[in-house]
Amino acid sequence: xxxxxxxxxxxxxxxxxxxxxxxxxxxxxxxxxxxxxxxxxxxxxxxxxxxxxxxxxxxxxxxxxxxxxxxxxxxxxxxxxxxxxxxxxxxxxxxxxxxxxxxxxxxxxxxxxxxxxxxxxxxxxxxxxxxxxxxxxxxxxxxxxxxxxxxxxxxxxxxxxxxxxxxxxxxxxxxxxxxxxxxxxxxxxxxxxxxxxxxxxxxxxxxxxxxxxxxxxxxxxxxxxxxxxxxxxxxxxxxxxxxxxxxxxxxxxxxxxxxxxxxxxxxxxxxxxxxxxxxxxxxxxxxxxxxxxx
Amino acid sequence: xxxxxxxxxxxxxxxxxxxxxxxxxxxxxxxxxxxxxxxxxxxxxxxxxxxxxxxxxxxxxxxxxxxxxxxxxxxxxxxxxxxxxxxxxxxxxxxxxxxxxxxxxxxxxxxxxxxxxxxxxxxxxxxxxxxxxxxxxxxxxxxxxxxxxxxxxxxxxxxxxxxxxxxxxxxxxxxxxxxxxxxxxxxxxxxxxxxxxxxxxxxxxxxxxxxxxxxxxxxxxxxxxxxxxxxxxxxxxxxxxxxxxxxxxxxxxxxxxxxxxxxxxxxxxxxxxxxxxxxxxxxxxxxxxxxxxxxx
Numbered sequence: 001x002x003x004x005x006x007x008x009x010x011x012x013x014x015x016x017x018x019x020x021x022x023x024x025x026x027x028x029x030x031x032x033x034x035x036x037x038x039x040x041x042x043x044x045x046x047x048x049x050x051x052x053x054x055x056x057x058x059x060x061x062x063x064x065x066x067x068x069x070x071x072x073x074x075x076x077x078x079x080x081x082x083x084x085x086x087x088x089x090x091x092x093x094x095x096x097x098x099x100x101x102x103x104x105x106x107x108x109x110x111x112x113x114x115x116x117x118x119x120x121x122x123x124x125x126x127x128x129x130x131x132x133x134x135x136x137x138x139x140x141x142x143x144x145x146x147x148x149x150x151x152x153x154x155x156x157x158x159x160x161x162x163x164x165x166x167x168x169x170x171x172x173x174x175x176x177x178x179x180x181x182x183x184x185x186x187x188x189x190x191x192x193x194x195x196x197x198x199x200x201x202x203x204x205x206x207x208x209x210x211x212x213x214x215x216x217x218x219x220x221x222x223x224x225x226x227x228x229x230x231x232x233x234x235x236x237x238x239x240x241x242x243x244x245x246x247x248x249x250x251x252x253x254x255x256x257x258x259x260x261x262x263x264x265x266x267x268x269x270x271x272x273x274x275x276x277x278x279x280x281x282x283x284x285x286x287x288x289x290x291x292x293x294x
Numbered sequence: 295x296x297x298x299x300x301x302x303x304x305x306x307x308x309x310x311x312x313x314x315x316x317x318x319x320x321x322x323x324x325x326x327x328x329x330x331x332x333x334x335x336x337x338x339x340x341x342x343x344x345x346x347x348x349x350x351x352x353x354x355x356x357x358x359x360x361x362x363x364x365x366x367x368x369x370x371x372x373x374x375x376x377x378x379x380x381x382x383x384x385x386x387x388x389x390x391x392x393x394x395x396x397x398x399x400x401x402x403x404x405x406x407x408x409x410x411x412x413x414x415x416x417x418x419x420x421x422x423x424x425x426x427x428x429x430x431x432x433x434x435x436x437x438x439x440x441x442x443x444x445x446x447x448x449x450x451x452x453x454x455x456x457x458x459x460x461x462x463x464x465x466x467x468x469x470x471x472x473x474x475x476x477x478x479x480x481x482x483x484x485x486x487x488x489x490x491x492x493x494x495x496x497x498x499x500x501x502x503x504x505x506x507x508x509x510x511x512x513x514x515x516x517x518x519x520x521x522x523x524x525x526x527x528x529x530x531x532x533x534x535x536x537x538x539x540x541x542x543x544x545x546x547x548x549x550x551x552x553x554x555x556x557x558x559x560x561x562x563x564x565x566x567x568x569x570x571x572x573x574x575x576x577x578x579x580x581x582x583x584x585x586x587x588x589x590x
Contacts, residue, residue, distance in 0.1 A: 012494070016387055023384065024402045026462070030417045031405065033428065037420070049420070049428050091314060094307035104304055110312065117315060119573075120323055123523050123545050124565050127552045128322035128329065162318035165311055194303040223410030226527065230553075242412040246531055249416055265416050269409060276408045280401050 034269070038262040045258040060259035061267075064248075070264050073244035080157045080228075080240055081221045085214055087161035088168055093210070095165075096172035097198055101184070111173075117166030122227060129159060130230050151234040159231065160221050168213050175209040176202070215279055219272060241268050330566045334559035341559075348563035358539050359564065362547040365453050369525045369543065370575075372457045374517035377464045382510075384465070385472035386502055390484070390494075400473070404466035411463070411524065415531035418459040422446050446533055449540040456528050456541060460521070468513055475509035476502060504588055511583050515576045522572050544568045 037045075038060055040053045065071040098104075099111055133155070137147035149155050179202070187197040203210070225242035232239055239247070245264050251257075333344045352359055384403065388396055406414065421428045422445035430442045445455040479502060487497050503510070526545035529535060535542040535550065542550075545568060552561030 016391055016393065019384070020387065020393065020399050023380075023465070024399055027402050027405055027466075030421060030428075031409075033420070034413075034417060046426060049423075049426050049431055091310045095311035098304050098307040102300075102304055104301070110308065113320075114311075114315065117319055120319055121519070121523050123526055124326060124569060125319065125322035127549070127558065127561060127565075128325035129318060131558065132322065132325075158314070159318055162314040165315050166319075169311065194300065198307075219408055223412075225410070225412055226530070242410050245412050245416070249412075249419070249531070261416065265413055269413055272408050272410070273405075276405070277401075280404070 031269075034262050034265050037258065038266045040259060040262075042257065042259050057259065060263035063257070063260045064263035064267065068244070068248055068260055068264060069239075070241065070244060070267055073239050073241045074267060076153050076238045077222060077241040080153050080160065081218055083154065083157035084160035084164075084221050085218055087158060088164055088217060089210070089213070091161065092165055092168040092172060092213075093203060093206075094198065096169045097176055097202060099169065100173040100176035101181075101202075114166050114169050118170060120166075122163045126227055126230050129227075133231065151232055151237050153232070153238060153240075156228060156231050156240075159227055160224065163227075164217050164220065168217065171213060172206065172209055175206055179205060211282065215275070215282060219275070222272060326562050326565050326569075329559050330563040332559040333557075335556050344559070348560050349567070351560070352563055352567065358542060359547060361539055362542040362544050365540075365542060366522060366525060366544045368453060369457055369460065370518055370521040372454070373460045373464065373521050373525075374514070376457075376461050377468055378510075378513070378517065380461070381465045381468035382472055382503075385469045385476060386498055388469070389473050389476040390502075400470065403469055406463045406465070407467045409463075411527040412531050414459055414463050415528055418455070418462075419446065419532060422455050447537055449537060452533060452537065452541045456525065456532060459528055459532070460524055463524070464520070468516075471513060472506065472509065475506040479505045504585075507583075507585055508587065511580060514579050514583060518576050518579065519572055522568065544571075 033049075036053055039055075039057050040060075041055075041057045044051070044054060099107060099114070130150075133149035136149045140146065140148055183201055183205070184197055187201045192200070223242060225240065225246060228240040228243045229246070232243065241264075245261075245268055248257075248261050248264050330348055331343060331345060332341050333347070334341045387393065388400060393399070424430060424442045424444045424447060427445070429445065433443065434440055443451065446452055483501050483505075484497060487501060492500070522544055525543040526549070529541055529543050529546045530549070533541045535546050544564070548561050548564040548568065550561075551557045551564060555561075
């Protein structure tokens with residue numbers, strides 16, 4: 001232990017804290033600013049942006065919720081996110097389990113196939129997916145039915161789940177291979193079939209990585225907007241929250257309804273922030289299992 | 295148990311995911327390549343096979359494509375280098391130094407990563423706003439006579455403004471990633487370096503960086519791929535390619551050709567080029583950065 005710090009060490013420590021606090025401020029201030037702006041009156045936006053709000057102008061939230069249809073959009077977003085997570089788990093869990101615990105003929109091929117999916121980003125394939133649905137709907141109309149695939153939040157959820165499959169299967173398989181096969185053997189001896197063994201013995205053990213999968217994907221689905229903007233196109237039809245927000249941003253330039261926009265931002269941000277604060281440890285740990293964003 | 299039932303079980307487990315994956319990922323991917331050989335306008339009404347014509351037009355003087363190419367390359371390099379530097383330094387500070395509130399800083403730095411790009415775009419639009427924006431008001435606090443800077447309206451500045459938003463978004467993600475791999479560097483190496491009187495900066499370059507090199511290489515591939523993708527998301531939400539195409543990037547140009555212009559074939563040809571480019575660049579970077587692994 002040194003009793004006196006040399007001058008250079010002290011300078012170094014000061015530098016460290018200045019850097020840390022500086023970065024923290026640059027993250028916190030813009031986010032906090034949005035919360036502040038969401039309760040400002042419209043007239044307050046034409047002055048100094050750093051002034052505190054004059055009062056709690058909650059009308060912004062009422063306007064955003066009703067006039068800007070954020071309430072309705074939020075409902076859509078909740079449905080799409082929940083549904084996509086359910087589909088994803090039902091589809092990906094058994095697949096990941098089989099690919100990592102059984103030996104069969106197509107196994108290697110399928111593993112490589114799903115691994116390859118990790119390199120396909122949705123931004124590239126969103127146009128063909130859109131055209132495919134245009135085609136499907138065209139067939140339906142030929143037989144006198146309404147279009148089904150475009151402007152349907154259930155189909156949107158299905159697309160979300162499908163595009164998340166490669167990453168999810170990759171992550172879950174990585175966990176399943178680490179489990180000892182003696183659990184399954186014991187279950188088989190006790191007379192449990194394959195399905196029962198998978199559902200009641202293996203899945204509960206995989207709970208930690210299942211939670212990781214749910215966390216990552218719900219954030220991704222909640223925040224996604226490129227697929228949503230492409231597949232939900234009917235004028236006046238429903239939107240997800242980020243898409244509604246983007247429309248509001250574009251309209252904002254014309255109509256200058258800043259308060260509404262920032263209230264909308266708060267509505268999108270709060271659920272993710274609450275979720276993050278509850279599970280931040282889990283999330284930053286889970287990330288090390290390997291993840292590719294964007 | 296019967297072999298038959300096992301086969302049926304495996305089939306039931308895998309069939310749904312294979313069907314969904316094929317329908318919504320494999321088929322569209324094949325279609326990207328297939329469509330790039332067609333002149334395909336409107337809703338599948340007219341479709342003619344034109345071979346490599348789309349690519350020929352693309353490389354023989356599509357100025358907007360050239361612009362989007364330059365912007366993308368600029369963004370990849372600027373965003374990668376700045377993010378890499380900042381996140382590595384902060385990761386090293388948070389994992390090597392005795393800092394109060396370590397956990398708090400880690401939690402805060404990661405926040406931008408969980409926000410939707412739409413939100414970040416809206417936040418940065420407010421920061422960059424020319425008349426009442428946060429950045430300009432800070433500048434005018436120091437220099438009252440200065441003309442407002444048009445962060446998103448000036449052809450020469452807009453791409454750097456977008457880079458700023460991208461860096462803000464990415465730092466926390468990579469920092470957490472580097473921290474995870476720094477945790478596995480044995481403490482004894484730093485102890486012996488301390489005994490031999492090696493300084494912090496020396497330790498950083500001679501111990502930390504070499505020992506997490508494989509992780510750094512992985513993130514470089516991430517930088518390339520995610521810069522291409524995220525720049526599209528930011529440009530779509532912030533500037534829509536404006537002003538006058540000055541902030542157009544690869545994928546936003548692809549999207550514009552496919553949708554606004556209804557040239558699906560041409561748009562997909564751009565997609566193929568971008569796809570190939572990102573793979574080639576990742577491959578090259580991976581090769582150039584190869585070092586023999588260090589045995590401890």
